Amino acid sequence: MTRNKRTITAVRRDLIVAPLLVMALMLSAVWGLTVGASRVSLPAVFDALAGAEASYESLIVTTVRLPRIVAALAIGSALAVAGALMQAMTNNPLASPGLLGINAGAAFSVVLAVLYLEPMTGSAYAWFAFAGAGIAAFLVHGLGSVGPGGATPLKLALAGIILSSFIASLTTMILVTDRATLDVVRLWTVGSLTGRQIETVLPLSLHIVAGLAATLLIARQVTTLGLGPDISLSLGQNLILWRLICGALVVLLAGSAVAIAGPVGFVGLVVPHAARIMFGTDYRRVLPYSALMGAMLVLLADTAVRGAFSGVDLPVGVTMALIGAPFFVYLARRRLAIS
Amino acid sequence: MRLMPEVFALSARGLSVGYSGRRVIENADLDIRANALTALIGPNGSGKSTLLRALANLLRPSAGTIALHGAPIGTYARREFAKHLSFLPQSPKAPDGMSVRDLVRQGRYPHRTVFTRWNHADEAACERALTLTGLRDLTDRMLDTLSGGQRQRVWIAMILAQEAGVMLLDEPATYLDIAHQLDLLSLLRSLARNEGKAVVAILHDLNHALRFADDLVVVSDGTVELTRARNDDAWTGSIAKAFSIDARIVLDPTDGTRIIVPTRSFATPLMENE
Numbered sequence: 144m145t146r147n148k149r150t151i152t153a154v155r156r157d158l159i160v161a162p163l164l165v166m167a168l169m170l171s172a173v174w175g176l177t178v179g180a181s182r183v184s185l186p187a188v189f190d191a192l193a194g195a196e197a198s199y200e201s202l203i204v205t206t207v208r209l210p211r212i213v214a215a216l217a218i219g220s221a222l223a224v225a226g227a228l229m230q231a232m233t234n235n236p237l238a239s240p241g242l243l244g245i246n247a248g249a250a251f252s253v254v255l256a257v258l259y260l261e262p263m264t265g266s267a268y269a270w271f272a273f274a275g276a277g278i279a280a281f282l283v284h285g286l287g288s289v290g291p292g293g294a295t296p297l298k299l300a301l302a303g304i305i306l307s308s309f310i311a312s313l314t315t316m317i318l319v320t321d322r323a324t325l326d327v328v329r330l331w332t333v334g335s336l337t338g339r340q341i342e343t344v345l346p347l348s349l350h351i352v353a354g355l356a357a358t359l360l361i362a363r364q365v366t367t368l369g370l371g372p373d374i375s376l377s378l379g380q381n382l383i384l385w386r387l388i389c390g391a392l393v394v395l396l397a398g399s400a401v402a403i404a405g406p407v408g409f410v411g412l413v414v415p416h417a418a419r420i421m422f423g424t425d426y427r428r429v430l431p432y433s434a435l436m437g438a439m440l441v442l443l444a445d446t447a448v449r450g451a452f453s454g455v456d457l458p459v460g461v462t463m464a465l466i467g468a469p470f471f472v473y474l475a476r477r478r479l480a481i482s
Numbered sequence: 483m484r485l486m487p488e489v490f491a492l493s494a495r496g497l498s499v500g501y502s503g504r505r506v507i508e509n510a511d512l513d514i515r516a517n518a519l520t521a522l523i524g525p526n527g528s529g530k531s532t533l534l535r536a537l538a539n540l541l542r543p544s545a546g547t548i549a550l551h552g553a554p555i556g557t558y559a560r561r562e563f564a565k566h567l568s569f570l571p572q573s574p575k576a577p578d579g580m581s582v583r584d585l586v587r588q589g590r591y592p593h594r595t596v597f598t599r600w601n602h603a604d605e606a607a608c609e610r611a612l613t614l615t616g617l618r619d620l621t622d623r624m625l626d627t628l629s630g631g632q633r634q635r636v637w638i639a640m641i642l643a644q645e646a647g648v649m650l651l652d653e654p655a656t657y658l659d660i661a662h663q664l665d666l667l668s669l670l671r672s673l674a675r676n677e678g679k680a681v682v683a684i685l686h687d688l689n690h691a692l693r694f695a696d697d698l699v700v701v702s703d704g705t706v707e708l709t710r711a712r713n714d715d716a717w718t719g720s721i722a723k724a725f726s727i728d729a730r731i732v733l734d735p736t737d738g739t740r741i742i743v744p745t746r747s748f749a750t751p752l753m754e755n756e
Contacts, residue, residue: 164667207548209705220712234575282563291501291502326502364583364596367588369577370574370588371527371571371574371575373540373569373571374570374571374573374574374588376540376590377538377564377567377569377570377571377641378561378563378564378588378589378591379560379561379562379563379564379591379592380560380591401723419579420579420580423579423580423581423584423624424577424579424584425580425584
């Protein structure tokens with residue numbers, strides 16, 4: 144084997160791995176439709192999807208499980224891609240919508256809207272999520288840029304952690320003092336896919352699809368951004384413009400995900416790392432694979448709990464924390480060992 | 483190029499640069515010529531990197547002007563500037579899992595717009611950069627599998643693919659072992675002499691600077707001094723003074739290169755008795 148074959152094998156690998164992942168994703172989605180409090184047989188699932196008459200089973204599949212599966216796929220890919228974008232634009236391997244306060248900001252803003260405004264449709268809350276995510280991003284960046292040296296990865300991470308815990312306590316403060324709001328959003332604030340309505344999930348998922356498409360279009364720019372500010376500037380990249388574009392996409396993706404399922408952590412941190420370990424640093428690969436793997440992770444995490452323990456419904460945010468926290472420790476230790 | 487010898491590749495007049503109020507470089511004049519390797523030397527904290535970053539348009543000077551090929555650098559659009567001047571920061575972080583080819587291709591950024599596709603000129607520039615840096619056999623290797631010396635060559639190949647006439651490098655030889663240092667310096671010199679580039683590099687080893695560089699720029703205490711003729715006695719005194727040392731100069735018997743032999747430091751009075 145000469146070394147020249149390596150890029151050819153990489154492309155060939157994409158041609159095999161990507162379709163396999165898509166297929167696995169579809170199979171998992173179908174499996175997800177069958178498991179839950181009551182088991183629905185495969186033929187019944189297909190009947191329900193084909194629009195058969197309104198039996199009890201088809202009702203469950205189309206009104207309870209289908210929105211849940213769509214939501215899992217949408218938020219998984221959105222959070223993973225948002226994380227990949229953030230890691231590239233901040234040159235910070237620990238950046239993610241969860242750690243840098245984007246999710247917390249979006250969640251807080253939605254809780255405020257639930258508390259003080261008239262009830263509205265689920266997708267209208269997305270605008271509050273965007274606003275909250277955007278404000279949190281600006282605050283974290285501002286806080287992280289104070290002092291000499293500008294926004295270093297470490298300062299940014301610290302600012303993110305400080306701001307997220309601050310905002311999370313504000314959210315908790317509101318909720319413990321307001322019983323009614325707590326009842327509405329309790330499950331949502333830990334990140335949950337339970338009881339989503341298709342009328343809410345669908346428009347938000349379309350936002351996410353648009354965000355993902357736009358992200359893929361600018362993948363080449365993201366790779367250059369990932370080389371760090373000195374190099375990208377000396378290569379002639381308009382750093383401010385591309386950071387703003389990436390930031391807007393992060394707000395769109397993470398904000399939509401929070402509006403659907405609340406703040407789900409760790410997906411945005413774990414998945415881009417796994418994608419880079421498996422497929423390299425070229426964001427033309429990292430971004431699409433992050434989308435696929437993120438969708439897969441959230442779907443499996445949500446479905447596996449329902450499948451394994453019948454009747455138990457753990458919020459997906461909790462499941463992700465159980466999976467993600469050990470990985471985060473591993474990652475932090477590895478980074479420390481390197482530097 | 484020969485028609486207008488008075489137009490330097492890069493020149494600075496009355497240049498002052500600093501960070502948040504503290505001036506690091508004061509009122510510096512400097513001319514960098516093409517076809518030459520210029521070594522920037524000076525003690526730690528003297529402002530070498532600051533000067534280089536200002537020349538690379540990464541740091542806005544507080545006073546003075548910088549001209550690239552005779553035109554003030556402010557008149558260049560960002561992308562246009564990058565076509566004429568490339569910069570390699572100190573120990574750039576190689577992203578894991580990126581191949582040599584992928585990184586070198588990044589050098590073509592200023593030559594492409596958001597919508598242009600990869601073309602023959604891009605491919606040719608990358609091939610040429612890989613050939614000049616002797617990396618043709620390593621093209622498909624992942625960066626994290628290379629040695630420090632090889633990786634530094636890849637970064638240089640990346641800025642070569644940029645096809646800029648002026649190349650600025652911040653401590654390209656630091657952290658390399660001696661063989662790779664010599665290797666790198668020969669490469670930089672040949673890029674200057676055979677490719678007509680104006681190559682400016684911050685170097686730590688004085689003797690490497692004396693052996694390989696055509697021009698020396700001594701930076702110390704915020705002042706910048708350019709020494710053109712390196713076989714001139716004037717610079718020995720200025721170098722010794724800049725580094726706060728007493729030094730003896732001996733000549734290499736085989737080629738007459740001057741070798742600086744530091745004998746005593748007068749930077750810290752505590753050491754006086756030794």
